[in-house]
Amino acid sequence: MSTNDFFSDLPGEFSRKDSPPVDPNLIAEWSKKFFGPLSSGSNVDELVLSSSKIPNEIPASSQNVISQEESASGGNSWTPRSGAGYTRVPDLGLSGAGVPTFPGGLNVPGAGQGLPGQNSPFSFLDDFRSFDSKVQNLQVSDPFSFSPSLVPSVDISSGNFDLSYARKDFPILEEKVNGRNLVWLDNAATTHKPQAVIDRLSYFYKHENSNIHRGAHTLAARATDAYEAAREKIKNFLNSSSTEEIVFVRGATEAINLVAQTWGRQNIGKDDEILISWLEHHANIVPWQMLCSEKGAKLKVIPVDETGQIILSEYQRLLTPKTRLVAFTQVSNALGTVTPAQTMIELAHKQGATVLLDGAQAVSHMPVDVQVLDCDFYVFSGHKVFAPTGIGVLFGKKGILDQMTPWQGGGNMIQDVTFERTVYQPAPFRFEAGTGNIADAVGLGAAIDYLNKFGMVRIAEYEHSLLEYGTKELKKIPGLKMIGTAPDKAGVLSFVLEGFKTEDVGRYLAQEGIAVRSGHHCAQPILRRFGLESTVRPSLAFYNTCEDIDALIRALYDLIGGRTSGPL
Missing domain, CATH: 3.40.640.10 (Type I PLP-dependent aspartate aminotransferase-like (Major domain))
Known part of the structure; x- marks a missing residue:
């Protein structure tokens, strides 16, 4: 199977065709050195399970053994060789687009790094990394890296921190609710997932799915590396x-x-x-x-x-x-x-x-x-x-x-x-x-x-501008009181509305396609500090826009019967 066939399930932006070639011998050398020999495994903790005499050390016959034994739950139990941790990837002068990387983080630069001198209990998987014919000769950068065209260049010095274009990466934001476009302002409860995350999960289940660390086979190697690359x-x-x-x-x-x-x-x-x-x-x-x-x-x-x-x-x-x-x-x-x-x-x-x-x-x-x-x-x-x-x-x-x-x-x-x-x-x-x-x-x-494609500094700046805009507009609504007005805030616009129960406000907004949280937010003591049992809590993420806030404001004016005095 060719490399292109192997990645045929990936969307176009994950294409490897334009990446520069890498010397296969260099890849082989890196793979060989990626996980090193095991350490001696000293200074281990012990759990006494009986009053029997405990030996001073593990018998030699039980060390450096890999076994797969059926556990009581039906799974495999792996007895690793003594020692644990990961060996730092050697500096082979690899950088930029030419760095060889494999599906799910296999040999991603820095993946599984530990402190110098610490070694891997999973090095028995090395043969399966080295001889996997599907990934042995890959010549391009990470299949889950993003095309620069997906993240438009923003001149930060100009003050343009608008990241609202990111919302196109979140398919659920195209949902219709009660015939209206979904306005998701419940991010403090949970955030939505970009297509890149959805694709990555799909890829894992299609190509890497295995238990990790203890299986001596190819998919175990892929899954282990994907998991440890995430760490x-x-x-x-x-x-x-x-x-x-x-x-x-x-x-x-x-x-x-x-x-x-x-x-x-x-x-x-x-x-x-x-x-x-x-x-x-x-x-x-x-x-x-x-x-x-x-x-x-x-x-x-x-x-x-x-x-x-x-x-x-x-x-x-x-x-x-x-x-x-x-x-x-x-x-x-x-x-x-x-x-x-x-x-x-x-x-x-x-x-x-x-x-x-x-x-x-x-x-x-x-x-x-x-x-x-x-x-x-x-x-x-x-x-x-x-x-x-x-x-x-x-x-x-x-x-x-x-x-x-x-x-x-x-x-x-x-x-x-x-x-x-x-x-x-x-x-x-x-x-x-x-x-x-x-x-x-x-x-x-x-x-x-x-997130790293945008940078958390840019995200913070953009969300701060949304927070300031939302705070200013909400304060204009008659009978609305903001709860939590500290000078340093992030992403939350809690309020109560005179004459309305918070659950009624939430229910009305939901009919308008606007998702907010109404309740005590699993934080009853702080709300009671302000004499309340609940608030309405719109909360922001960087895929939100001023238009989302405008939709919230219009709906609140409709609710209190005063739309003509509010924004249109």
Whole structure:
């Protein structure tokens, strides 16, 4: 089968025809070196499963063995050779369009990188990478890279940040609702998926679908590389220092619970204090309440002012030597408030506290740099950043993750199992028990690729202009009160309308084809801080336009019977 035949299912913008040739010998050399020999696997954690005498080390007969044994659940259980991690891709002078890349991230530059000297438990797949006749001689750049024609050039210096042309990449935005064009202003609940992400998922299931890490065959190699390439993309997106700091989870909620059930149980004790803020989503409240109840710790709440902004002086007062953890949101899902995260993290660290930052509402609106923020944990959900549902990320500093015990046991997270003990994989694998959401992790990587074509700085600038426009126009509507008026906001326009229940406003807008969220937004404490049980919450993404906001404004004027005094 020819290369062109192999990629016949891909749309035209993924064509490889115009890319420059690459020396096949160079490709072979890179593939051979992409995964290195295994490390010795020292300093492993052990789980005592019985009172039997535990040997000092794994018997030699159980090391460096690859087995596929049927588990009780019917799946395959892989016993990896000792050692884990990825070897950094050697510098072979490859760059630009001539870099050989394979479907799903196979040998994508930087994919699966770890720290120097760390090696792969998956190197047994190398033969299948090297001898896959379909990908061995590819001569072009990443099949999931975007044609420059898809992203029109914008002169940033001119102040032209309009990204509204991006909406053509989102097929669902062509939907009709009640005979009207869909106006999607419910992005804080979930974002839509660009065609590139949809295509990437389809490609995975057509050409790469397999379980990962443990299968010694071609599709396992492809799926493993696609999955680990996505981890590398997330590492770069957050500016983490290593892929070993990136753990795949189902979403931000699971990430927070993982930290509570592992780090929290290990480090929180009686009379210790956990600080959260009034702004938090329930997912960043309930796990800490549960932990405090279990451990006898105290949960304290950082107050906010009338605009919905953190009161820093009160935060500093609440920080004490008893503060073990500070967990707060970077952007409020109910109000859109952007918190002074870097300052708060610095203050917490001065008291010796660990910090978890909830970035679920931030990653789609602004650049995130976990090294600059210096947070100890960072969490977000893929579906809030144009990726599929059911996939999310926990970033944790490597030194902290290495000290945390797993919270779930099973396949994939182990190096060796006997009836006496279990030897865990190092992070991040020790926190990814069982078969993960492989395809949607790959989809998350594709979403990050898509965002990178625009740049988060440009996205932030454009959305800020939309937010300012929407705020100005909403304030003109008689009887409408904005909830959350902090000077630094992102993407959220919560309001109440005098004389109307929020659910009635939402229902009326839905009849007009306009999707907003009406309710408490899983953030009841902050709404009650303002004497409310619910708000109407339009929320923005970079595929929205001023026309979307105009449609919202017209519908609200219609609802209150005052269209003639509003925009036409």
